[in-house]
Amino acid sequence: MRIAILLAGIAAGLAAQTVVLQNGTIMTVTKGTFKGAIVIKDGKIVEVGDKVLVPTGAQVIDATGQYIIPGIIDCHSHIAVESINEGSVSVSAMVGVGDNINPEEIEIYRALAGGVTTANVLHGSANAIGGKNVVLKMRWGKDAEALRFEGAKPGIKFALGENPKRQGNPTQPGQRARYPATRMGVEDVIRDAFTEAKSYQASWKEYEERSKRGERALPPRRDLKLEALVEVLEGKRLVHAHCYRADEILMLIRTADEMGFKIKTFQHVLEGYKVAKEIAAHGAGGSTFSDWWAYKAEAYDAIPYNAAIMHKKGVLVSLNSDSAELMRRLNTEAGKVMKYGGLTENEALAMVTINPARQLEIDNRVGSIEAGKDADLVVYDKNPLSVYAKVQKVFIDGTKYFDRDTDISERNRKALEKKRLLDAEKARQDEQKKQGMPPARRTGE
Amino acid sequence: MRYLFALLLSGAMGLLAEPPSTIAIRNARIFPVSGPAIAKGTVLMRNGLIEAVGESVQIPAGAWIIEGESLTVYPGLIDALGTWGLPQQQNQQGQQGQAAAPAGLPPIPGLATPTVAPPSGPQDRPQTTSWQKAADLVSPGDRRIASARNMGYSTAAVFPNRGIFAGQGSMMQMAGEKVDSMVVAPNIGQYVAMRPAGFGRSFPDSLMGVIAYVKQIYLDAGHYSLAKKMYAENPRGMTRPAYDRALEGVLESPRLLLPANRAFEIDRYAKLGRELKQPTVLYGGVEAYKAAEMLKDTPILISIKWPERARDGDPEEEEDFRTLERREKAPSGPAALAKAGVRFAFYADGIERRSDWLRAVKRALEAGLTAEQALRALTLSPAEIFGVADRVGSVEKGKIANLVITKGDLFQDGAIQHVFIDGMKYDPAPEPPQGPPGGSPGGRRPGEGAEIEEVRK
Known part of the structure; x- marks a missing residue:
């Protein structure tokens, strides 16, 4: 429950407000590679550079030591x-x-x-x-x-x-x-x-x-x-x-x-x-x-x-x-x-x-990290051309659609929920057996 | 009195020269569906129609009377989609495409059967028998019609279901000496299934091929009716439009039925119906519990055969989260639709025993549907969806005398005493013993998706 509320907060926040990814190594592809920040507003990249100003009220995501490439x-x-x-x-x-x-x-x-x-x-x-x-x-x-x-x-x-x-x-x-x-x-x-x-x-x-x-x-x-x-x-x-x-x-x-x-x-x-x-x-x-x-x-x-x-x-x-x-x-x-x-x-x-x-x-x-383009961005922990690099976060239109930490922390909850579904199904089947089973169909899946 | 009546009618219906033309059920609890419940009232039927309903109805002299003190009267149930009365192997030619010989015609002596090339595009009208009408195919003696009655169904939307454009459904009474008298409405819609041929066999062999075919058929139908109209206005100097029975069948169908179980299918096919500018009804509805938003303008027929793990399936099979979730939540779909104000109706989808039917409906009730909402989905809603609510679907003056009468509650193990169809009384036979697992011999039921095997390249 606590996780769900937290996630909802993040999603809503990202969609609405200005986001700044800062202190990362930005590989723009078309405008060189440098340490700097990316400002995202309304799903678009509004500014990229090594000396951007952080707007007040912006959500700041620290990417120190990380690499950011276009999606x-x-x-x-x-x-x-x-x-x-x-x-x-x-x-x-x-x-x-x-x-x-x-x-x-x-x-x-x-x-x-x-x-x-x-x-x-x-x-x-x-x-x-x-x-x-x-x-x-x-x-x-x-x-x-x-x-x-x-x-x-x-x-x-x-x-x-x-x-x-x-x-x-x-x-x-x-x-x-x-x-x-x-x-x-x-x-x-x-x-x-x-x-x-x-x-x-x-x-x-x-x-x-x-x-x-x-x-x-x-x-x-x-x-x-x-x-x-x-x-x-x-x-x-x-x-x-x-x-x-x-x-x-x-x-x-x-x-x-x-x-x-x-x-x-x-x-x-x-x-x-x-x-x-x-x-x-x-x-x-x-x-x-x-x-x-x-x-x-x-x-x-x-x-x-x-x-x-x-x-x-x-x-x-x-x-x-x-x-x-x-x-x-x-x-x-x-x-x-x-x-x-x-x-x-x-x-x-x-x-x-x-x-x-x-x-x-x-x-x-x-296709590149440039002002005016869609904020489709990938954050890696290491140089993305290395086999050791792992994706940390993925943004599309400025909205975070993947977060490695969230994915990992959610796994346990999902496993528990799956176990509950299996147990519930078992209970339904046992109940049906007691009543005399109707033929089950292959589901429309 | 009641026992005498029951003896005379149920036991010896065939012996009566003239069934009673006027029947009154008095002092019964009545659920008209079109209006509030009547705690104690009378339903008067005459000549196959409902003549009066209410707390105080004058019963004419000479009427046969059923004492209803312990009885509840509901409108005759309507199965929103079924194959009751259709021959199990009907429509075989639909599988082969239009060029094959129509079923039932004897081979012409001395003439070798021509080898027909499989369909190679939309122009060959693959798996299409859109001109067929259920009303022309139903046999009144089919034992399954009696099974429908035993579950309380007085009426059913019967649809041919083989092929892509399988044919036109008819609203049929679940009783009648001759098929003609069973028809409430001969053409209530065109049944479409997303049913590709095997890979590489013939067009269409993919789901998107079927969708493209459906789109092309409606483009062709539009062009065809325009050409016919222009030709009718002035044929001089204009090439005569070639007669096309596939398009005729599509054009005379007042609505289109499309299959949709998964939420994304509901989304996709509701949109397809809008794109084709056809009044569209979806059928299936397994994931309706998360699709109410997509169904604002599109009614849906919900199969009450809720998805379950296949009994003969691999017990070791690791099933995914969504499959398990779907099985748990499918029965909550109707409640979600009712809450969102979506028009929906139930179909039995191969269930043929009252005990199975009851168990299925109860699961929807346990998942939050009220009995009132369930009753509507089994009576007035299917009538409205198929445009016959002025004739059937409720206990109302002037409507067809279709009733189901129970001792106790219809949804709470109440025994069905009588089913009235066109004012004729039918009593349910004892439930047949449980058949072997594996289901009915009917093959694929309407609403059951075709397994789609894909070769990925």
């Missing part, structure tokens, strides 16, 4: 949604993972505890053109709508290579084959889909012109699949393309140029180091793993220097997790590019903060 942004995740792949079709642009957010998924809290404040939640890679993405902030405890990164530009998943063609090569007897079965088929599916989208776009233009002229015209049928692709053509929806091999990366660049759209990021992109110049020339980013490969044939020709090489060739590079587990330690994933490729501390941190923010076009809001 980590994971550019490739599949957490917090109830389904990920619409695997039945080669173009599933009609679906969106944002339609089935599960705001109670514990992975959100775990990501938060690992310093992640924003995630690009993508559709799976079973389709040449997959479904729509959703960018979420890890506002644990809020409903699905409140998790959405408001105003984030929408995106869509594409996938090349083995995953989208796998269902064209069934391995089980009686299993139905789905086109395509080859890489050239994947290319064809994409070209075909955009040809259809252009025709759809033209039918709407024609309708609008006819209605403008006052003619009697039936509007075209709205098609959720083609609408998403028209948004890609019009630059209103970002393409995040899953890929591995250099040849397929070049293929997609050529197809995109031909059809008239842009690739925003190549995801995984393990052979990006071979075609970094071409990726940079297209204006695409690369979102890759630090040192994870060889889990399938197309992922063999990989090197840990991939991120650093792409970066040096002018590609905007981020490091992602694609995994609820890896997501909790993206800080050390970033650290690896210092070893493999000799990047600086700042360049390394940028790959999990400002670079993914730019790739998602949310860098006006997040």
Whole structure:
């Protein structure tokens, strides 16, 4: 009870008043690293520096000996949604993972505890053109709508290579084959889909012109699949393309140029180091793993220097997790590019903060510690690029959503409550046994 | 007198050439639901309708009389969602998509069954039988209809429940010689379930695919009705809109039923209903105890089959905190909704014995629901939710003569003496013995979520 009151007090206080994080080492990513303070007001960073004035009445949090970085942004995740792949079709642009957010998924809290404040939640890679993405902030405890990164530009998943063609090569007897079965088929599916989208776009233009002229015209049928692709053509929806091999990366660049759209990021992109110049020339980013490969044939020709090489060739590079587990330690994933490729501390941190923010076009809001940006901050006890560093506190929009001390002190209470629930259930079951048991159903869980 | 009556009617109903057209229950305690309880009064029924209710009602000569001194009269209970009377395997073609042959048609001799490609997008109308009406599918002789009556149900919202757009529900009386006379309202809504096909099998094979399909269907329906309207105005020079029975079925449904057990599902599907601009009713409601705020404008049907640990489950299974909490708190949902002024109704969800029913309702009462609120959720509220409150749901002059009469309290082990349906008396049969664990043979019940297996990439 006492704890509950205390927590309520903290939450209410943080939301309402000015907060100052002081005496910490602030790694702003864009404006250097220094010892100083951050002033947060109404969810925004209002001042950062080594000599800020503390407003009267502000809540002061001492961060002596601690490190503060911008909230980590994971550019490739599949957490917090109830389904990920619409695997039945080669173009599933009609679906969106944002339609089935599960705001109670514990992975959100775990990501938060690992310093992640924003995630690009993508559709799976079973389709040449997959479904729509959703960018979420890890506002644990809020409903699905409140998790959405408001105003984030929408995106869509594409996938090349083995995953989208796998269902064209069934391995089980009686299993139905789905086109395509080859890489050239994947290319064809994409070209075909955009040809259809252009025709759809033209039918709407024609309708609008006819209605403008006052003619009697039936509007075209709205098609959720083609609408998403028209948004890609019009630059209103970002393409995040899953890929591995250099040849397929070049293929997609050529197809995109031909059809008239842009690739925003190549995801995984393990052979990006071979075609970094071409990726940079297209204006695409690369979102890759630090040192994870060889889990399938197309992922063999990989090197840990991939991120650093792409970066040096002018590609905007981020490091992602694609995994609820890896997501909790993206800080050390970033650290690896210092070893493999000799990047600086700042360049390394940028790959999990400002670079993914730019790739998602949310860098006006997040990705660095600057006045005017959202107060999405992570406090570590040690240098966050070290494996010894532990997240102490995480703020999103100036509200504290994770506190290591609170988490630890709450564990005992939760264990006791769970034991009480188990005992109560046992008592109910015993009571039912006495009365003659009705059949129990599998619950709607 | 009463015993004579009981003997004549219950024992030998079939022998009577003409059932009595005028029946009075006098000196009984009456809960009209639409108004305050009457400690001692009379209900007069004539020709299947309630003719009068009150403390002093003139009983016409020739009326059959039930002495109600020890009896309590309630409106006939209404099951807010069920499959009573539906064939257990109905609607098989819905699983295969529209192209498969309609069930029941004999194969055409000499014609091989065509192999039908599985649905590859919304255009194939996967798992859709939106045109089917429960009223056309119910068989009056189904033994489960008698089980419903034994629990006090005079009426039920019967819905086909196979597939995504499973079909249209009908408000049905739980008795009748022929199905025609059982129908109170043939079309009370469209039943939608979030039921993906297995991964990689056919569209949609994911929850978000089902949601996208539902959205696309309503876009298509809007376009379809516009095209039909324009064509009706002037067909010249305009391509004829192709007839689409899936869209016809959706368009003729006055409301949409969406499944929602978890609080975030309640939030999601209440919003989806608003996005689709459809009057929406949710069903399930396991976590209604924490979702009252989200249900301000959306009624919800609450399953009284409260979640419990599966009997055949792994006893070593470590269950999470939330699952345990949900099982403890689910029965407190109705009280929370009543407190917040949310419109809700109960459905039996596969419960077929009065003793099980009573135990289930009692758990809601123990969790803070008043008997008055529970009664409303079993009578007038479902009638209101489905737009038939002018006909059923309360003991009121002019309404259909649906009553349940108990000796003792309906919620406190009172025995059901009679159920009146359209003014006809039915007496409950002795309770059948407990079936083997594992439940009814009905397969998936309405409101039971499909297990969703996901392949993560």
